[in-house]
Structure formats: structure tokens, C-alpha cells
Amino acid sequence: MKIKVTNSYSEMSSVAASKVAKIIEEKPNAVLGLPTGNTPLGMYHELIAMHQKANLSFEKVTTFNLDEYIGLERDHINSYNYFMFHNFFKHIDIDKANINIPNGNTEDPKEECAEYEKKIAKAGGIDLIILGIGVNGHIAFNEPSDHFPASTHIVTLDQSTVQANARFFMSVDEVPRFAITMGIGSIMHCRKIMLLANGEAKAQAVKEALQGPITPALPGSALQLHKDVTVILDTGAASRLTLT
Numbered sequence: 001m002k003i004k005v006t007n008s009y010s011e012m013s014s015v016a017a018s019k020v021a022k023i024i025e026e027k028p029n030a031v032l033g034l035p036t037g038n039t040p041l042g043m044y045h046e047l048i049a050m051h052q053k054a055n056l057s058f059e060k061v062t063t064f065n066l067d068e069y070i071g072l073e074r075d076h077i078n079s080y081n082y083f084m085f086h087n088f089f090k091h092i093d094i095d096k097a098n099i100n101i102p103n104g105n106t107e108d109p110k111e112e113c114a115e116y117e118k119k120i121a122k123a124g125g126i127d128l129i130i131l132g133i134g135v136n137g138h139i140a141f142n143e144p145s146d147h148f149p150a151s152t153h154i155v156t157l158d159q160s161t162v163q164a165n166a167r168f169f170m171s172v173d174e175v176p177r178f179a180i181t182m183g184i185g186s187i188m189h190c191r192k193i194m195l196l197a198n199g200e201a202k203a204q205a206v207k208e209a210l211q212g213p214i215t216p217a218l219p220g221s222a223l224q225l226h227k228d229v230t231v232i233l234d235t236g237a238a239s240r241l242t243l244t
């Protein structure tokens, strides 16, 4: 595992964007796993700038989002589908046919989970997945539990996650309680993993994920078992790590 501590959120974001750009330059039809949330916003801004000013093309890139709420219309302002189009996809030259986001507004979410795994396999697997981490150590929406879920599945969101995400909704009661998420197994099958975290609020989760015992009680700790993980932090998120 490679850990890079940067001086600021903006440096974290540009280091992350450069790594993504390098993957796309080496493999123009790369398959990327993408997160929503506050953490990757700066990276998306950088990638948009690289597209607009440096001709970085996403034309042949395929993307798979990590997760989506269950029960929101696809274009609901708080859906992850909306987030991705608003903050990233509409600003770049990606082929819409190559964008994959779990459909949380389906009659049969279980079937949607199975289909999502099939689509990932059909795309040849994911070259690089980019992750944020929750204050409770969740990655994607794999919440602390007694096992590591293997594949894309339906989750009940933790009360702490519902609270953390309430900032995007009018009230906490509006935050969906269920989501579709890639499993820990889906993440571990990706060829490369990049974990981003900023701010002191994430320091404990980062410490436990990277340097604590490997346990489904702290889902991010599974990353210690993957052979190609790059972690990019700011000083706040790195503040509890023991760095040699």
C-alpha cells in the first residue's frame, strides 16, 4: 500500500486527478469505479479542467459508480445519478452509453444488483476504483458489519451515515434508508484502488482502515489485503497514522 500525504485538499485532488489521467492516457478505454460525496469533488474539477485545457478525453472510458440510494427518481437532485452528471459527466466527452450507475428506482433492486455485477464482468472488470471513506470506516456503502459482502447488494444505511448525508437533504427524514452498493468483494476484484480522504474528521477511520486489525467492523480495513492500493490524504486525514 502506498500512502501519500499532501498539504491540502486541493493538492490531494490534483494528485488524484493526475493518477486518473495517467491511467486513461495509458489505456484510453479504461474502466473506472467512481465515488460521489464531498471528497472527490476537487478531483472531478481537476479532471474537467484537464479535459477542457489539456484535451484529456473520456470518449472511450467506461465508468461504474459505487452506489446509489434506493427509492429516489434517477434525476432527483439528491440521487447519485444527478450528482455525477451535474458534477462530472456533463462537463466531459464521455459516451453516455458507457456510464453505469446502479438504478435505485427499480421494481426489483435485487435483480439490479445481479445485473450490475454482470455488467462489470462484461466490461472486463474495473481498472481503477476511486474510494472515499465514511467516518465509521465504510467504503462505498458497505457499513460496519459481521462479514465482508462479496458483491453488489442492498444495504440498510447506518444511522451515522444517514445523519452525515442529511446535509444534502431538507431534513434527516428525507434521507433514504436503503441503497445499492458494490460489495467489498467487487472492490477487491478491481485491478487498482485509490482511496482519498481529507480532514481530521476522517483521521480515526483512516488510521483504523490502514493500520488497524482487518475486520468487517471497519470495512475499509479490507483494503490492507489488496495488492495495489494508493492512499492520498491531506494532513488532517493523515494525522493519526504512524508514518515511517
Ligand code: F6R
Pocket: 034, 035, 036, 037, 038, 039, 040, 066, 067, 131, 132, 133, 134, 138, 139, 140, 141
Ligand atoms: C459515495 C460513497 C461513500 C463516500 C463516503 C465519504 O459514493 O461510496 O462511501 O465515499 O461516505 O463521503 P464524503 O466524501 O462526502 O465524506
